[in-house]
Amino acid sequence: METLFEPIIDGILTKGYGVQDDFLLPEEVAALASRLHSRRAVGQFRAAGIGNQQVTVESQIRGDEILWLEEATATPDEAAFLQRIGEFVDYVNRTCYLGLRDYEFHYALYPPGTFYKRHLDQFRSDSRRKLSVICYLNTDWQPTDGGQLALYVPQPGGSEETITISPAGGRLVCFESGRLEHEVLPATRERLSVTGWLKTA
Numbered sequence: 001m002e003t004l005f006e007p008i009i010d011g012i013l014t015k016g017y018g019v020q021d022d023f024l025l026p027e028e029v030a031a032l033a034s035r036l037h038s039r040r041a042v043g044q045f046r047a048a049g050i051g052n053q054q055v056t057v058e059s060q061i062r063g064d065e066i067l068w069l070e071e072a073t074a075t076p077d078e079a080a081f082l083q084r085i086g087e088f089v090d091y092v093n094r095t096c097y098l099g100l101r102d103y104e105f106h107y108a109l110y111p112p113g114t115f116y117k118r119h120l121d122q123f124r125s126d127s128r129r130k131l132s133v134i135c136y137l138n139t140d141w142q143p144t145d146g147g148q149l150a151l152y153v154p155q156p157g158g159s160e161e162t163i164t165i166s167p168a169g170g171r172l173v174c175f176e177s178g179r180l181e182h183e184v185l186p187a188t189r190e191r192l193s194v195t196g197w198l199k200t201a
């Protein structure tokens with residue numbers, strides 16, 4: 001596992017974000033995607049909101065539907081995912097002294113044409129979110145499908161570099177929640193992920 005985790009942290013420290021392909025195996029991606037679909041089919045998903053105090057649904061800002069994962073109701077494949085995240089948290093705490101204590105994750109489904117405009121993941125009123133983690137659950141994603149994650153990486157001297165990352169199944173992206181602005185571009189097909197935050201107490 002360490003071999004999966006180290007390049008992620010290395011990427012964050014050297015360029016502001018980490019990307020790790022095959023964080024999840026194809027069979028794990030398929031199991032979580034199928035679980036996502038079955039949970040959505042029974043009405044467990046909700047339109048995602050904005051803010052953490054008065055949450056409002058703003059489809060001009062974000063168009064995804066989400067479901068929070070809970071340890072208590074997790075299926076074995078979901079529990080295995082959360083356990084892998086827990087191991088990543090332990091690794092980060094051993095190597096970076098961020099003092100992570102907790103994590104929260106939700107499934108996200110972006111229907112075709114939906115997006116999430118440029119934003120920062122930290123709430124003004126709550127700075128416990130330290131690292132943002134996104135893991136994609138899409139099979140055979142093509143460049144023409146769109147749906148890239150755009151990262152706006154500040155450069156020395158004040159300029160900014162835009163990095164675009166395709167939401168390929170099994171790929172994990174991680175960055176500092178309070179630092180890196182980012183955006184989800186619209187896709188021509190359904191776009192699936194499990195997204196979360198590693199938090200301090």
Ligand SMILES: O=C(O)CCC(=O)C(=O)O
Binds near residue numbers: 121134182183195
């Ligand atoms: O799905 C992605 O690539 C990013 C999602 C995101 O920015 C968020 O949920 O805050």
Ligand SMILES: [Fe+2]
Binds near residue numbers: 119120121132182
């Ligand atoms: Fe975000």
